[in-house]
Amino acid sequence: MNSQKTADAKKTGNNILIVYYSKTGFTKKYAEWLREGLSKDMSCDLVSYKKRKKISFGEYDIVVFGGGFHAGQINGLKWFKAQLNKMSGQLKQGRIAVFATGAMPAEMPDVEKTLRQNFTEQEWTQIKTFYLPGGLCYEKMGVGDKLMMSIFRAMLKEAKVDSQMQQIVSHSFDITSKEAIIPIMEWCSNAAFQSM
Numbered sequence: 001m002n003s004q005k006t007a008d009a010k011k012t013g014n015n016i017l018i019v020y021y022s023k024t025g026f027t028k029k030y031a032e033w034l035r036e037g038l039s040k041d042m043s044c045d046l047v048s049y050k051k052r053k054k055i056s057f058g059e060y061d062i063v064v065f066g067g068g069f070h071a072g073q074i075n076g077l078k079w080f081k082a083q084l085n086k087m088s089g090q091l092k093q094g095r096i097a098v099f100a101t102g103a104m105p106a107e108m109p110d111v112e113k114t115l116r117q118n119f120t121e122q123e124w125t126q127i128k129t130f131y132l133p134g135g136l137c138y139e140k141m142g143v144g145d146k147l148m149m150s151i152f153r154a155m156l157k158e159a160k161v162d163s164q165m166q167q168i169v170s171h172s173f174d175i176t177s178k179e180a181i182i183p184i185m186e187w188c189s190n191a192a193f194q195s196m
Contacts, residue, residue, distance in 0.1 A: 014042045014192035017060040021049035021067040021076030024141060026101045026134030026176055031066050034181050038188055049076050057086040062095045062191050064184065068134060069102035071148070074118050081123065095191045096127050099184060101134035105175065130184050135174040 018035055022028035028048070035046040047055055049067075057063060067075040077098065090096050100118075104111055111131045116124060138146060153170060 014062065015060045016042055016044040016062045016064065016188060016192075017055065017057070018044065018046045018064045018066065019049065019052060019055065019076075019080065020046070020065070023068055023070070023075060023145075024134075024137040026132075026137070026174070027066045027068045027075075029176055030099065030101060030132050030134075030181060033178050034064070034066075034184060037181060037185050041189065042192060049079075052079070057083060057090070061090065062097075062188055063087055063090050064097045064099065064188070066099045066101065066132075069100055069114065070145075072114055072117065074098065074100045074115075077118055084123075091126055093191075093194075094126070094128070097130065097184065097187060098127055099130040099132055101132045101176075103134065103136050103173075106131055106133050106180070128187055130187075132180045133175045133177070135176065136172050137174070138172045 016038055018031050018038075020027050020031035022031070031046055035044050038044040045060075065077070065080045067077055067080075069075075080098070084091055084096075087096060100115060102111075102114075104114075115129050115131055119127065119129070
């Protein structure tokens with residue numbers, strides 16, 4: 001972003017809110033990277049899901065929510081969608097985005113399908129969505145999640161699914177990348193300057 005656009009953005013008060021729900025740290029890492037990148041050009045607040053009750057959505061021009069996939073559902077998204085009535089202005093102006101993190105590489109064919117199943121058709125057209133590859137962190141998982149993953153691994157083995165997939169989910173890994181947030185940063189910049 002050039003220096004004139006940066007000055008204009010800060011002058012017009014394009015405030016961005018990033019709310020994130022992170023269980024094993026991947027979503028938090030992306031949310032922090034996003035805030036770091038956006039705050040160079042615009043006012044940007046970062047709020048964890050645990051502190052969500054203090055949020056006043058009306059103070060923000062752009063709202064971004066991030067959560068990790070858990071059994072095909074985006075953590076915290078049900079709560080976030082229940083708040084959409086408090087963001088009617090942002091929703092009408094196309095200034096709401098959701099990013100989801102997961103263990104699948106971004107180029108996997110089921111990524112969009114998995115994202116879409118979290119939204120109604122109307123929400124899908126109104127909310128910009130992004131997928132960011134995260135990973136698995138068995139060390140930070142709760143007992144229930146570890147058990148679910150062991151069942152999943154057993155199902156893959158029994159179904160004789162690709163051994164590479166079995167290898168991928170057999171241990172912790174981190175495939176996060178700062179470059180993955182570039183499309184979200186560009187979207188935020190475009191959304192901010194459409195109103196100028």
